[in-house]
Amino acid sequence: MQTLDRRRIPVQLGILLTFFCIPFWYRMSYAAPARHPLYAYGFLITLPVLWTIFTWILAGFPGAKSLVRDRLRLLWVILLVALFCWMYVSVNWSFINRVRDLPEVAQSASLQFLLVVSWAIVVVCASPPPRAIVFVLIMSGVFHAIIGGLQVAEQGSLGLKFLHEFQLNPAVSGVSIIQSGDVRWLRPYGLQSHPNVFAGALLMSLMACVAGIIHPNRRIRWLSTGAFLLILWVFLLTFSRGAWLGFIAGCVALLPMLLRTPLKQTAARWGLATAIVLSILAGGGFITIYKDYLISRAQVGSSTEMRSVADRIVFTDFALRAASSSSQNTLIGIGAGNFPWRSSYYLVGTNYDLRGNNVHQIWLTVFVELGAVGFLMFSLGTMLGLEGGLRQFKRDGAVERALFIAIIVALGVIGLVDHYPVTMVQFQLAWWGLLGAAMCPVMQKSPQQNG
Numbered sequence: 001m002q003t004l005d006r007r008r009i010p011v012q013l014g015i016l017l018t019f020f021c022i023p024f025w026y027r028m029s030y031a032a033p034a035r036h037p038l039y040a041y042g043f044l045i046t047l048p049v050l051w052t053i054f055t056w057i058l059a060g061f062p063g064a065k066s067l068v069r070d071r072l073r074l075l076w077v078i079l080l081v082a083l084f085c086w087m088y089v090s091v092n093w094s095f096i097n098r099v100r101d102l103p104e105v106a107q108s109a110s111l112q113f114l115l116v117v118s119w120a121i122v123v124v125c126a127s128p129p130p131r132a133i134v135f136v137l138i139m140s141g142v143f144h145a146i147i148g149g150l151q152v153a154e155q156g157s158l159g160l161k162f163l164h165e166f167q168l169n170p171a172v173s174g175v176s177i178i179q180s181g182d183v184r185w186l187r188p189y190g191l192q193s194h195p196n197v198f199a200g201a202l203l204m205s206l207m208a209c210v211a212g213i214i215h216p217n218r219r220i221r222w223l224s225t226g227a228f229l230l231i232l233w234v235f236l237l238t239f240s241r242g243a244w245l246g247f248i249a250g251c252v253a254l255l256p257m258l259l260r261t262p263l264k265q266t267a268a269r270w271g272l273a274t275a276i277v278l279s280i281l282a283g284g285g286f287i288t289i290y291k292d293y294l295i296s297r298a299q300v301g302s303s304t305e306m307r308s309v310a311d312r313i314v315f316t317d318f319a320l321r322a323a324s325s326s327s328q329n330t331l332i333g334i335g336a337g338n339f340p341w342r343s344s345y346y347l348v349g350t351n352y353d354l355r356g357n358n359v360h361q362i363w364l365t366v367f368v369e370l371g372a373v374g375f376l377m378f379s380l381g382t383m384l385g386l387e388g389g390l391r392q393f394k395r396d397g398a399v400e401r402a403l404f405i406a407i408i409v410a411l412g413v414i415g416l417v418d419h420y421p422v423t424m425v426q427f428q429l430a431w432w433g434l435l436g437a438a439m440c441p442v443m444q445k446s447p448q449q450n451g
Contacts, residue, residue, distance in 0.1 A: 007059035012128035014052030016136045018119065019433065021045040022426045023144045023201035025193045026164040035104050040112035040425045049119045049429065056122045063125030066441065072388050073124055073439050079381040080117045080432065086374050087113055087336040093328070094335020095342045102341075109337025109369075116428045123436035130400030133437055134208045141205020142227050145234040148188035148198060152237050155186045163191055178239055180296040188237050197420050199240035200427060203247050204407050206231045210254065211399050213275045214261070214268035221271040228275055229282055236286045239297050242417040250410030257393065257402035312360045312417070314352060318343045319359040323368040333371030342368075362415030362422040378422075382408070382435070389438025396442050404438040 024044050031042020040046070056062065067073050087110035091097060094106040127133070147165075150158055157168040170177045170186040176195050177184045187195035190202075209231065212224025235243070258272075287294065322334055322342050334342055344356025359365055367375045386405055393401040411421045411431060421427045 007062045008126045008128075010055040011052055011059060011062065011122060011126050012132070014048045014055060015119075015123055015126075015128055015433070015437075016132060017048035018045060018052060018429060019133055019136050020140045021048060022204070022430050023140060023198065024163075024191050024426070025166075025197075026191065035102070035108065037104050037107040037111050039108045040115060043425060045426055045429065046115065049115060052122050053118050056126060061125070063440075067121075067125050070441075072384060072391070076381060076384045076388060076435075076439070077121055077124065079377055079384065080120060083370075083374065083377040083381060084110060084113050084117050086370060086377060090333060090335045090338075090370065090374075093332060095322075095338045095345075097335065099345070105338055105341060106336045112425050113336075113428065116425065116432055119429060120432035120436045123433050124440050127437040127440035129442075130398055130404070130437060131211070134211045134400050134403065137205045137208035138212065138224070138227050141202055141208070141231045144190045144198070145202060145205075145231045148190040148202075148234040148237065149230075151188045151190070152186065152234075160191070165189075165191055166193070178293045178296055180292045185293055187239055188234060195238045196240045196242060196418055197424065197427075199235060199238035199243035200246075200411065200414055200418075200420060202231055202235040202238070203243050203250070203410055203414075204430060206235055206247065207250055207254070207403055207407050207410065210258075210272075210275075211403055213271045214258070214399065215271070216265065216267055218267070221267070221274075225271070225275050225278065229278055232279060232282055233286070236283070237290075239293065241297070242414045245417075246410035246412075246414035249413040250406040253409040254402055254406035257405070258399065260393075261397055261399045261402065311354065311357070314354065315343055315357055315359045316361065316364065318346045319361070319364050319368045321346070323364075323371075329368075329371065331371050331373060333367070333369045333374055336369055339365065339369050358419040358423050360418050362412075362419055365419050365422055381432075382412075385432070385435030385439060389435060392439055392441065398442070401438045404434040407434055408438075 021044055026044035027042050028044060028047075032038045067077065087106070090110070091103045091106040094103070096102045096105050147158065147160070151168060155170060157165050159165070166189055168175055168186055168189060170184040176187045176189070178187060179185070188198060189195055190198040192198040192201060206228065209224050209228035212220050213228060215221050215224065235247070261268075319339060322339065323329055340356040340358055342356075343359075347354055347356060359368065363375070366378045370378070386408065389401055389405045392398075393405070408431065411427070415421045421431055
């Protein structure tokens with residue numbers, strides 16, 4: 001068990017602020033342009049990340065001694081550091097560096113991951129109480145769900161330029177919409193770059209609400225249920241099929257763990273049953289109101305959906321070609337962050353109206369860019385994190401740890417059809433940060449300090 005330590009307070013505030021900022025796309029005025037090695041450091045979320053890292057250093061690395069004594073957590077950290085090193089040295093063989101002398105591409109991806117790894121190490125050493133992280137995720141979800149809901153009601157942006165809201169007009173090409181007949185219906189963006197990404201952020205908050213839904217306190221249960229329904233409605237409005245599927249998978253993963261928690265209490269069971277019934281009613285209302293858009297979304301033959309599916313097929317084919325084009329590519333990959341550039345070169349020989357982009361599959365993204373070596377390190381790091389989280393969960397039965405594990409499962413399923421869990425800094429922080437928080441031991445009150 002770790003002991004309470006006042007040195008951790010500013011560190012933990014930074015961690016909580018980082019989790020709160022995950023749904024923000026916001027780029028600072030000093031942000032470096034695309035392709036710059038420090039591009040990722042221009043997002044708003046990097047401010048609390050850097051605060052967390054520097055305050056941890058100034059505080060004397062609290063929790064580091066406990067980390068060293070825990071073989072599993074230590075091995076997890078070593079794997080993450082090794083993965084960063086592999087990404088950084090991939091500059092030497094990266095595709096775009098060979099054809100156009102642009103080492104900045106791989107440097108940018110690896111330095112982004114350096115920020116993530118450094119922060120994740122702090123989290124696994126000095127994470128705030130899991131309950132505090134859950135509370136922040138819920139508050140963040142409510143805030144952004146209100147914004148997303150208002151965007152749908154307005155069918156346009158809300159004028160939140162000071163929060164760097166995107167200019168949203170369903171009549172403009174490039175804005176994500178669902179078309180039913182002649183109607184172009186705007187999907188909510190919140191303060192993110194795309195409705196699918198927004199849905200991923202809402203999913204984390206949605207699942208976090210479960211901790212409050214099964215809380216012994218009646219008021220907390222009802223407040224959490226209200227927050228859950230609000231976030232759920234806007235989550236459905238995103239029409240993100242990948243996020244919907246991820247949510248279902250996360251719930252399936254969560255259920256057996258819930259059976260080992262205070263769910264045995266009558267109040268907890270009633271709270272969960274009430275939330276399930278209300279969710280079904282909300283889902284039925286959503287289907288009734290938006291059935292035309294659901295039908296349009298389900299019809300692959302529609303122009304909008306056909307383009308979405310076709311793009312994924314094209315980039316998946318390019319990724320498979322790139323990964324299998326040589327034994328070197330299969331083993332060590334084409335370089336961190338290089339696939340969008342590699343795909344753009346493939347596009348030159350086609351008549352597709354496309355630009356280079358990531359393949360919408362996180363496992364294939366990791367394999368094609370980092371090869372079998374990097375894929376193995378990424379997979380082992382994820383599995384060790386899940387194992388460490390389950391180990392701590394078995395020790396204290398904290399439902400919050402179960403939620404963190406379930407969220408990772410949900411993001412992993414989303415990653416079967418989308419790339420942002422491993423390409424966007426906000427979700428890289430969520431992925432590795434939640435694993436670190438799940439593994440970090442519970443802190444107990446004690447007059448002693450733990451190094």
